[in-house]
Amino acid sequence: MFQIYHSNKLDLQKDLLVRLISRHPLSDPFQPETILVQSPGMAQWLKLELAETLEIAANIDFPLPASFLWSSFTAVLDDVPDRSAFNKEALTWGLMELLPLQLSRTEFAPLQRYLEEDEGQYKLYQLCGKVADIFDQYLVYRPEWIASWESGDDLPDITSSQPWQPILWRTLQQHILGLGLSHWHRGNMFNGFVTALNAGQFDLTLLPARLFVFGISALPQNFVEALQALGRRIDVHLMVCNPCKYYWGDIVDPKYLARINQRWLSKPGMSVETLTDSYHSHGNPLLASMGKLGRDYLHQIQDLAAPEIELFEDCDRASLLQSVQQDILELDDPSSERVLDPEQKRVLPAEDRSLQLHSAHSPLREVEILYDQLLSMLDEHADLSPRDIIIMMPDVAAYAPYIEAVFGNAPFDRYIPFSISDRTLQQESPLLQSFLRLLGLPESRVTVSEVLEILEVPAVLRQFSLDSDRFERICRWIEACQIRWGIDADQRVRQGLPPFEQNSWRFGLRRMLAGFAMGQSDSLWHGIDPYAEIEGLEAEDLGQLAEFVELLEFCCERLQQEKPVSGWFEVINDILQRAYQPDEQDEILLSQIRQVLEKLQQQLSDSHYQQPLSWAIMRDYLIAELGNSRAGQRFMVGAVNFCTLMPMRSIPFRVVCLLGMNDGVYPRAIPPMGFDLMAEHPRRGDRSRRDDDRYLFLEAVLSARQTLYVSYVGRSVQDNSPKVPSVLVSELMEYCQQNYRLDNDSDNGTLIQQLLTEHPLQPFSERYFSPDSSLFSYAEEWLPLLRQQGNTEQSFMTRPLETEPLEDLELTDLLAFARNPVKHFFQRRLKVFFNRSAIELLDEEPFQPDGLTLYQLKQQLLDAAINEQQDQCFERIVASGRLPVGIAAELQTRKLRRDCQEMADKIRPHLDRPERIECQLVIAGTPLNGWLTGVHSGALVRYRAANAKGRDMVQLWLEHLVLSASGYRLQSYFFGLNGRHWFDPLEKERALDYLQEWLNAYRQGLCEPLPLPADTAWVLESKTLEKDQERAVMEAQKCFNIDSYTQLGESRDLYINRVYPDYSSLGPRFVALSELLYQPLALALQQGDGEVDDE
Template identity: 25%
Template sequence: MSPSIQVLLSNQTEILYQRLKEQLFTSDTDPFTIRVVVVPSKVMKNWLSLKLAEDLGVAAGIECLFLEPAMQRLQKLLEDPEENAFQLPSRVVLALSIEREIRQALKSEKSEIWKPLKDHLLDKRRKNLTGKGEKRLVSLSDQLAVLFAQYDKYGRKMLQRWQKEEPAGWQELLWKRIVVKVGPESFFWKKGNVTVHLFALSYISRQQHQMLCSLSSHVPVCYYLLSPCEVFWSDLLSDKENSRLIRCWENQGMSAEALSEATELLFERNPLLANWGKLGRLMAAQIEETTLQTDENYRELDQESTCLQALQMDLLKLRNGKFLEKRSFKEDNSIQIHVSTSKTREVQALYQTLLGIIDQHREIDPYDIVVMAPNIKVYEPMIRAVFQSPQSQLNCQIMDLNLLDQSDVVKGFFHLLDLAETRWENESVLNLFSFFSFQEKQGLTQTEVEKIGKWVRDTKIRWGIDARHRSEILLRNHCEKGMLDNSAAGTWKMGIDRLLLGTAMILPSGIEEKARFNRRPLREVAASDQELLGEWAFLMGKLREDLSLLSSEKKMPLDEWSEYLLYLLHQYFSWNRASEKEKAQAETLAKSIELLRIADAGAKDFYPFSTVIFHLKKALELQEVHDRENYVQAVRFCSMLPMRAVPAKVVVMMGMSEENYPRKEDKTILNQLYFQKGVDPFPSTTEFDRYLFLEAVLSARQSLILSYHKKEQGGEKLNECSLLISELVHYLDQSFSISGLKPSESIVYEHPFYSFDKKYFQEGQKIRSYSMPDYLAALSYYKVENKSSYRFLPAFHSPSSLTNQKFEVIDVKEIKRLARNPFRFYFQKRLGIFLKEEEETSTEETLTLSPLDLSKFRKESWRISMDKMLQIAELEGMIPVGPFRDLSIRKAAAEAASVAENMTQLSLKPSDLFEIQFCETCSTPRKEENRWVLPPLIVELESGFVRLEGFLGEGSLEGMIAYKKGEKRDIVELWPLYLIWCRAIEEHALPFRKDLLFIRSGERKESWLESSLESLKDYISYFNQASHVVSPLIPEWVEALTKEKASELEKALNLSLNGDFFYNDEVKWICRGGNALDSEEMHAAWSEQAKRLFSQPIAQWSGKKR
């Protein structure tokens, strides 16, 4: 029986829709007719449903399905059950069957046919499946499942040969063992009350076409095809195919004259249709081969008033504009090409362009605009930032997003599963605690999570549950041996134990007492947070226990894995307070886990977790998420998928760079369709993309906008435009002119780097901006009076010109802060600005002692024995573990020995050291254990009396102690403290020497001051001034400020700011954005003050050693 498919052809989707509407409800149908409408994409489905609802009032009783589900639905409805219908298993079922068969072959098969597979999967030395081999096997099985589905669609003859012949390769053998059957050449159907409508599908495989031809003898089947050309065009050849044919004729010895005539005939066609339309030609050829009845309804435009309309008519009439008289248009912008500097600027430029089009054409609504990109997911953040900002005048809906990237529950769940495979780094665990669904289930607030993060940093937790867990991780992932050092420093158990000990006991105060503990208590938890600490400790233990199965390499049936994963999902995540959209996404995850139970078709085989997680992720990747899908009046964003083009007044294609579009075909060597004879035509990804571009040109009713960005983020290579854009522009230049110019000179819009560039707001420019914030930014940026950039500190005022701010009581620690960092002192004391330091959470083991830990070690090591100090250092996690441990210990020992030697050289013993405290309640000096308590130091200034209180630091009978080397910057930083030391000795006749002892270098700086009072008065006056205006007298710059020329200061500034280890964050913050400090201004204002305060100590002590 001959096929009776009705084929309706048109160059406009709207006409095809009108015919579909007529065919759906003919006199041959009744209310119980099952109307199956096959659509190519979600976007087309939405468009069709909306149109049917608008025109018919309802869209019920119509099943809109994609091609593969539709074919399965028809087989279920209409195939004769007595003929034992064949149907290929689903992708996951097929992949699991392939994996099961390969595992069995790797264990028991000895045939050489399996050797390539064994070489690829098995460890060469151990001859077994390692962790890497397991992942390869799972991925390979999934690839083969996809290929087997392609073989079933395009390679029926190849499969029939495989079925009859002895297998020549392992793929053939796998096919015969797993699939067994090949789809039939003929199909057996029964009649049914069904109508089938394939709407706007550009291409279906030959096997699917034959199946529908067979079905059409029993039920009505109708194709609605978008055809770009009304004349016969299926014999056209692309430029590449023409060149190949010409070479063939040359090799056959064709004469030059005949070759010239043939070549002229070959290229006398529309090149765009020939180069972009191969997919449509293949579909047309299939229809012609089966002699189907066609009904053509092409719409010709009354006039070609725009460049876009003329282009569409050239395609429709198969005209080549090169051989026609060049057509001219005045100020035509129906086709636009926008070039931007980045993805962000590309989206910003698109937003302004769309506003401009809507402003010019008031009949265009946001819903009339479709925006496509090769992968819309890479543009999602930029689209949200621009189109969903509070200032945006356009709504948007984003299609084709990935569930794995959208849902907080899904992302948190997979982060939990991935945690078992990691080293339990501090960042990974803290990231798990940052998911709101996890916090909701565990009863945690964001503030409590931040406290936990602080505890982790304070205890220096890096990775690993405990020392044993660390060794297990190394054995599993990298080595044949575990950790070289069994120290628990930096593990979760060590850190939590230290916090628990700190809440349960009084902390030891002396060094000797600290050394008696095998865990160093840490008092970081307030009494009100002790309950939180207990809950956190319990949760960490529960996590370790529940996730241990994932790292045990245990294999289980899929139903047990499903039950276990559902337990983890409900145990650690909650979505009760989430939005309806989030709840639906969480339920989709739970349903996907449930479906794992039946994925192995009841085989009850045992699988490792790597298999389960792979297929669960694949299943969720196929679950598309659409943002704001219910927004009707919104710009529609979607990915460029095959057969995706929908009609719209404005069609936009973003990301049209050479690298991104058309997409390259991944020609894997596994695909036997490339190497076998007699396979059906199977279009490549590039051919689908070219035809999609052609459909987009046909679908644009008023404007076609193409855009790309020149540079990828973080990349150096510049992007060129897509080859398709180059072909289009070349054709336009040959065929048309716009305002007397080539279209390439008129339709290409180069966008500047900034969105507030003046070009957007000048008269006569092609591109405009409708953004008020950008306009205000442009006014500010290009303002004539604003010649210099903004400076946080307009000028360094001279201290003598300012009124002193008076302090009656000054804490000595405030003087220390000023001496160490005048900028930070001013920021915090005067402005109340506290720059937040970056809270770094290191996940790696330290290779050396940090400078801070080395400083602590240096100060304490000579008071007790080296062994006890090392014990304390290890308890606090100061000593690196592993092969660098001994090196660090040697370095620490060398530092301790150096300090001990210097102490001996300075005639000091540990018992000689004491602290100095100026106490408000003290009336006369008194000596306590390891401390001298003195009355506050009273200094009389012209403005009144100042009282100094607080702790000064360490000293001895030999002089004031400083754990520094005695460099010039050290002298500047210690000078005010030394003055207070000397003044205390003078006022109370203390039995101390006025020397300054530098422990790190063993230097003794002897005093030359008979009285320190005047110098101390000067410094306190400076303290008052620096509290009112920022002072540049930081220790690194003081010596340069005492010089006569500002050039010395300029050198010091450059050395500090351009170096790698400059500590002053406040100076860096002031200089951000290229705001350099003015050395001339600074020198003029502060040089005299620097000389008055520091010239003498620098001159007296610099370079002199004893």
């Protein structure tokens, strides 16, 4: 018996299935029920539903269509192999061997031109994979073509554009038969299967007692015919999810109809009267536009002339979503009167939220908005649980990081349980990703970033006896040694680049090893600049790094050689053993790699393919196979489920959410291959990714029971320019606008405004927390930030801390306080140390030194020039890898070296007879102790290869005060690129008075962070002396707030920014302190010649 059941709801089909199973049990209680489904997700849902209804769901098989039919073929036909010699993989390797032998024939000229200069047969492998895929499609959708080709008929009317295909197929078939393999393939097995079923000459017990086909939206024609033939021997129940109760196989998309009419009218001699009536079958626009896949399947079923039972259930039109579903069920075609006359439109409650559209600025914002909306739904509907919600998107892997970040880091009181399905092992496993990176090294630049992504995988760290702290230490070594990319000069030559070793892994490793062996050195060793920061037990980490670099070199050399599959098995196993120390979970993943290799070995053995394989072929094969391996599919596990939009996801949920519905992204369009004859000669029932996606969207609309939530990126995150959603979303919005209106909508213009919510760029926007806004957010952590906005007078501290006794004071502490009072307060009093600067690892060799590097180079060259060793210093700088390769280093630093030499010539005369002075003072009962270096011939000399700034001046001033208070009548000099600055000798009593003021400020600075940024205070007071107070304030504000690519103001300092984020927050106290402490400095400072232009 072959019976067809039509229903618009999967729940009804499930109830029917339960009734058939319970009322008509199988005669043998040990024989399993067989339910044919299209996806594991559908099987999981059905298991749960059956268990809930029947109280137990056991001894039930849920095969997929292809595997079930193959097992049925095996049961009915003779000599059916376990693995077909005509499957896609076997066809690929067979074509690899046979196609090159055919290229001399005229018919194969296009292929011969494509395969010219094919190194390692990589292009051949890619082409054979595509051809095998096309042939595999022919076996399913054009079996009569294959039969004709095998009988010698090339079907020239069909194959005229690709005459090589029938020739190649016959050659392939004869080759397979010549190897003694079975002639069965999917093209001829269906006819043989139907014939054998009709003849009845097989063991019926090998087939299931009965078969249910559940929840499958579409099957190829020969699959359906095979199921009908099977129904002559066993009971087959085909349950079709049909969105419409009336026959809709002839309805046409109005937009498609318009295109046809336009083409018709553009022909000469054609008029409106000549349009054929066959194009005028109208129906529901959504069903006509999105339902082609289901429409073609309905045609196939109708052609079977099998008995049908209809189980349709009306929707009650209580909401917009249910009304749209009912329109589709009734094949409702909106009339022109309804479009033009608002009074004819169906009225909706003003508060209807069953259909929601949300526009965001990025995928991250989509997920953040979704989270708040789900919390609202769960609050509003107490009976709604996470398992009632499904969230689908075109590519779940692209959204997975945002989902983990938003849902995974939610606080406990707002946590929503969730699971992510449909990710491959490769996407979920850092270990497999690192293996594929190792596999890709022969054509890689071996950059620092990709190498460290390999090293930081836990199994790799364990293999090289490293942990997170040691890994960070190695990263700092890599940064300091200027490693950027490339193993060594030889590896760069293999990639067609000049043979230079600078900034390579070998270059940096030699610097580390030389530095460890030699220690600190002022000269090069055989052209190597030793990196001397590695000592003691750190040598073990250096050894592990050297061993890891050897692994990289091994991969680069051994993987690029052609080998038979046994050789690849050996090399890859060697890499796995050298690279990983797996735990129990990792061992499962490594076994997946070995299973893929064994699978390849079996395929080549079945195909009798014995040619060596190139690295590129092995890489592509492993990437494809591991990319197809699915991780544990956590689908329907009692949590909110994130998954990819794919066929048979029409499972009913109370809330269905669709993310990433962007124009150009969905529906997905995959252009057919240029030699695909099915694309040249299409038929009803042919599969198309675009048609599949359109039907998936329609199924999502129909499977939502309470709410359909759709979101897309509707604004550019760069410039806020608008972006249109997917054409499917636009069609849905247009349909709703044409057919419905709100009951309080007098001008027929507010429905779309209610359906569509445009969200701001940031999750902490005031609009989310304003009582007058319709937007909302559950993220209460943003509230303190919003309360602070505009409140620049809010103090970092409500009151100063208690005074600490200051028994003595080191000069270094006083100088540190003067340079940055806020930082000194955090570190000295609060014991708070903000994170040190992040490691900056770059993947490109230096082409132009950045600002910090340029300053460091200037200072090194200036120090060397003063000691008349600039040439040796320049050689060390080049050997350190901080400058471009070759002559570019000399050209870029020529003026820099000249400027430093000129500056050194001005400084050197002041640097004779250096001495070190100990200072011991008592100021208002507080001892001040310290040592002063850099005193030369009766003068204190300081210099820096930069323009003098406030922090330089205040340090020189305090040191000058200490010397003067100690009884030394000396001048104090500072040499900078903007000239020479100095203080003349000062009376002891006056110096002590100034130091008393600084000591008072120091005591207060231990109780609270003083608003006294050194550079800004210096600018304010020095400009004030020019009698232009307004300009002085403007210059000070610019100094504090500046934020440009080349310069950052003091407000960007991590410590200062925590207390004083902008100039206005400094307040009037800053002016008073600047006048008290910096005005004497500004009055005493003198400037003279010696100015050097800054580069």
